[in-house]
Amino acid sequence: MSDNDNGLDLLAGEPGPEPERRPGSRRRAEPAKRKSGVGKVLALLAVIAVLIGGYVVVTKAMDRLGGADDYSGSGSGSVEVTIPAGANGLQIARLLAEKDVVKSSEAFYQLSLTDQRASQIQPGTYQLREKMSSEAAMAALVDPSARVQTKFTVPEGARVGQIVEVIAKNTDIKAEDLEAALDDPSSIGLPDFAKGNPEGYLYPETYFVEPGDDAKTVLKRMVDQTLKVAKDLDIGTRAPALGMNGEQILTLASILEYEGQKPEDYAKIARVLYNRIEQGMPLQLDSTVSYVSERKGDVWTTPEERANPSLYNTYQHAGLPPGPIGSPGQATIEAALNPAEGPWLFFFAKKDGSVVYNEDFGQHTRDCQAEYGAGSCGG
Helix, strand or coil, rough: CHHHHHCCCHHCCCCCCCCCCCCCCCCCCCCCCCCHHHHHHHHHHHHHHHHHHHHHHHHHHHHHHHHCCCCCCCCCEEEEEHHHHHHHHHHHHHHHCCCCCCCCCCHHHHHHHCEEEEEEECCEEEEEEEECCCHHHHHHHHHHHHHHHEECCCCCCCCCCHHHHHHHCCCCCHHHHHHHHHHHHHHHHHHHHHHHCCCCEEEEEEEEEEECHHHHHHHHHHHHHHHHHHCCCHHHHHHHHCCHHHHHHHHHHHHHHHHHHHHHHHHHHHHHHHHHHHHCCCCCCHHHHHHHHCCCCCCCCCHHHHHHCCCCCCCCCCCCCCCCCCCCCCHHHHHHHHCCCCCEEEEEECCCCCCCEEEHHHHHHHHHHHHHHCCCCCC
């Protein structure tokens, strides 16, 4: 056997005995026969074709013997299937077969082993059809429109009462059930340092509600998201470096949601607040006063409102209020953790939304009154 034959000559059987030679005779050397490059390629392709053909035949035979029967087409009717978190391909296949979405779990499972879409299947409840082919079922499970869910969006700065209204309006969860869950802080995972007050801990973003989710489940998801963001931003380490604790950072960030109109102002306003706190000056913020008076529609407060003895009244009490006044988003939390550098002690927003910063009270008053008129700007 030639070393260049790759073992293919074994197909012709064992080699025979060498021919007998006469005594004293010499064997004439003959050039070795070489196959052309084209011949080798054709031979190799022939072997590959045989192997592939055999694989297809064997696979089909195994499918039949293994009972991997499959429906054809997109199915009919309607059925809900809930895929739990952590379900693997075989478990999903069995759930589909139990609901008669697919004819056999084997058919869908075998598809999931080779189809990259299987890794995109998310836990949740899906509206599918009965008697679907495995291919059709796979396509439906990665189609967002097949998910049975509702959603709601909590904007940055939203307060607990507003959040309850948003959830009740956009889902089947009732306001009274939400209120009851909020009255049981441990049931929604509220941390002890929140002192039972959920304000500021219901993270503002878009949430999806699956069938079966109740008030406690949804609110806990929001609290968990706040704690996750806090961990991701490393508040536990960064807050003490600023002389703050985690809740104070959330409180300051929640104030920025109301005092700042543009993201580029958050860090500068944060610096004003830090500077005032360091100098023992009252913050004198209408946003914290209106939180107590529940004023809506504008940012101003009346003398009567500013006379309220509440600890949230930063005209009457120095330092931060005892807790957040709304749900801060990531941008304001970052600004609270990373205030700009500057000597400012005063700021006000002009009519066009731009913010004026001053270190001197006299200049602050002149600038503010130039914008809004005499007697309209305090400290």
